[in-house]
Amino acid sequence: MEGTPRLFIVVPCYNEEQVLPETAPRFLDKINEMIDRGAINSDSRILFVDDGSSDSTWNIIMALNRQDPHFQGIRQSRNRGHQNAVLAGLMEAKDKADIVISIDCDGQDDFNAMDAMVDKYHEGYDVVYGVRSSRETDTFFKRFTAQSFYKLLAALGADTVYNHADYRLTSKRVLEAFADFHEVNLFLRGLFPLVGFPSTTVEYERHERIAGHSHYPLRKMLALAFNGITSLSIKPIRIITALGAIVSLISFIGVIWVITKAAMGDTVSGWASTACILCFVSGVQLLSLGVIGEYIGKIYLETKHRPRYIISDRTE
Structure with missing residues (x-):
């Protein structure tokens, strides 16, 4: 593909005052590294999406923006959930970027996988799914339930990518097509395969959370799983x-x-x-x-x- 694409990294945040100061510099280092090697445009950005946090997350995002223009942020009027926060960031970046990578704020997803994702985009792929290479760091219960969930979705006829969450690269034309999907009940990892366009996967290892604690307890994970099943299959x-x-x-x-x-x-x-x-x-x-x-x-x-x-x- 001709030219260097403008990349937006969309990072949903909810009460991340402990982890954001740790991961924000790593996002900046990664985007500067890709700029230096000519993979992306120097006008690329990191877009934080504050999902109605009740702590100082938004103040930290504003401070980061004042320190470096590569940091940008939007804030939701109230907490709407992780999937809606990711969607808000994707739609905000849709008209500004050539490619968008969505990734969680906690630093568990390997930042270096972004290099491989961008390379796959240059090879002609419009969607690149980040797929976990293993679940050895998970507890037995979490590993068993997660794998059972993906197998159940497949058995019910839902088109999802095994061991893929919301770490993915999408091109501008995919997001423009995705904007025509108007579901209120969102399960993004099951909707993007419905859009089509050439896609591939990149494997990565998931690490421990850098700081803070997870905002996705078992109750929310079960609710997301049930929402995914009922949203994608009858x-x-x-x-x-x-x-x-x-x-x-x-x-x-x-x-x-x-x-x-x-x-x-x-x-x-x-x-x-x-x-x-x-x-x-x-x-x-x-x-x-x-x-x-x-x-x-x-x-x-x-x-x-x-x-x-x-x-x-x-x-x-």
Whole structure:
């Protein structure tokens, strides 16, 4: 590709006053390193997205901007969640950059993978997914649940990249096409494969968090996983339909059995079997209603067309 592309590194931040002073210089070093070797334009930027932090994160971003123009920042009017923060940064950079790399603020993702991503862009790829080479640093529980989640998404027909989170490079034309996606319930790692365009992967090792603590506890991880499943696939509803058909068939067989026994005069009254059947069927019904209700709730939110993010402040 002719010329050097202008790169924006989009970094979502939420209450990162401890880690931001540590990782910001590393982002600057990396962008200057790529500028020096001629991979990107000298007008490239680092765009921090403050997701309505309640600490001094925004003050730190403004101070960084005053120190070096390579640092820029936008601030959401309130906390909207990680996916909305990433989206806000991508859409902010869409009209200013040729390529955009989204990466978390905590320093766990290998900064050096950006070099390989940019090189892949120069080779002609519009999307470059950062993929973890291993999960040896994770606990057994986190490794097992994460891998099971990706396998479950694949089984449900969702098009995702295995072991990829939100560390990726996207070109300008991908972001312009992505702007036509208007989902309120965001699961970005499942939406970008739907856009298409040539794509590839770059492997990297994930490190320990540099400072502070994770803002993604198990509760939020499970919520994100469930949101991803219900946003990308309708197979859970089809599974409910199949389950309902199986339970109905079993119930019909049971009714025939009861009628046959009654006709033969061989009836034995018992509360245990009745209670077991009622509990089983009631549990299936409640579970089914819960999954269907989740889809209906998503439809309800989508029809409102509320803004997915609101920018209240900018450093420029």
